[in-house]
Amino acid sequence: MKFIITKDYEEMSRKAANIFAAQIIAKPDSVLGLATGSTPIGTYDRLADLCAQGDIDFSKISSFNLDEYCGLSPEHDQSYRYFMNQHLFSRVNIRMEETHVPNGLADDMEKEGLAYDAMIREYGGIDLQILGIGNTGHIGFNEPDDAFPTSTHKVELAQKTIEANSRFFNSIDEVPKYAITMGMLSIMNAKKIILVANGKGKADILYESCFGPVTPKVPASILQLHPDVTIVADKDAASVMLEKVPELL
Numbered sequence: 001m002k003f004i005i006t007k008d009y010e011e012m013s014r015k016a017a018n019i020f021a022a023q024i025i026a027k028p029d030s031v032l033g034l035a036t037g038s039t040p041i042g043t044y045d046r047l048a049d050l051c052a053q054g055d056i057d058f059s060k061i062s063s064f065n066l067d068e069y070c071g072l073s074p075e076h077d078q079s080y081r082y083f084m085n086q087h088l089f090s091r092v093n094i095r096m097e098e099t100h101v102p103n104g105l106a107d108d109m110e111k112e113g114l115a116y117d118a119m120i121r122e123y124g125g126i127d128l129q130i131l132g133i134g135n136t137g138h139i140g141f142n143e144p145d146d147a148f149p150t151s152t153h154k155v156e157l158a159q160k161t162i163e164a165n166s167r168f169f170n171s172i173d174e175v176p177k178y179a180i181t182m183g184m185l186s187i188m189n190a191k192k193i194i195l196v197a198n199g200k201g202k203a204d205i206l207y208e209s210c211f212g213p214v215t216p217k218v219p220a221s222i223l224q225l226h227p228d229v230t231i232v233a234d235k236d237a238a239s240v241m242l243e244k245v246p247e248l249l
């Protein structure tokens with residue numbers, strides 16, 4: 001694992017966007033793995049700026065998102081398809097038909113998951129995957145479990161995740177209880193991974209994920225086994241790591 005520790009959210013977003021920009025410049029037809037949530041919004045803002053300035057070109061890029069809430073249509077303003085259109089896709093010159101988000105309305109989630117993984121394989125796998133981290137240690141919506149889930153699948157969201165995500169909804173009762181998420185196979189097969197984290201609330205789980213035992217009880221800990229992971233964290237999210245592993249600075 002590599003660590004980039006930044007002074008604040010703004011710098012975290014810039015550094016993460018720079019890694020994306022380098023990837024897009026080096027391989028203009030890259031397959032990007034994308035995340036939602038509040039953490040990557042600044043990264044997507046920077047990427048939109050870089051595209052508007054003509055520094056990066058999304059015309060040959062394709063993308064696969066990690067997850068989607070079950071039961072929300074793409075038009076629902078809390079669906080992850082809507083989020084991606086709003087924060088990135090409508091602001092860059094990506095071909096909409098080359099953007100993929102799991103279908104949260106699929107009748108058969110198992111079939112949808114297998115088809116999603118097959119499509120990722122047809123595209124040659126993900127070149128660069130961005131991840132956030134939930135306070136349960138989830139990546140995508142892979143919640144703590146007895147085993148690491150492999151393929152894209154339907155998952156019941158942890159109560160802690162429902163509570164954390166209720167900030168985006170009018171009330172906690174509106175938060176979907178289920179989601180469809182990429183499993184660990186497509187994530188771990190990505191050639192390069194960056195995980196972005198900011199704020200004190202992520203400090204304990206980030207330390208556990210990076211330096212604790214590799215266990216499905218802390219899903220992000222699996223990243224310790226990947227050969228090319230960069231953690232981009234602001235100093236608040238990195239605070240427990242810095243206290244326990246001061247050599248990181």
Ligand code: F6R
Binds near residue numbers: 038039131134138
């Ligand atoms: C979203 C996703 C989740 C989030 C995580 C952190 O696509 O995969 O794992 O990255 O819940 O969310 P924020 O950034 O809102 O703290």
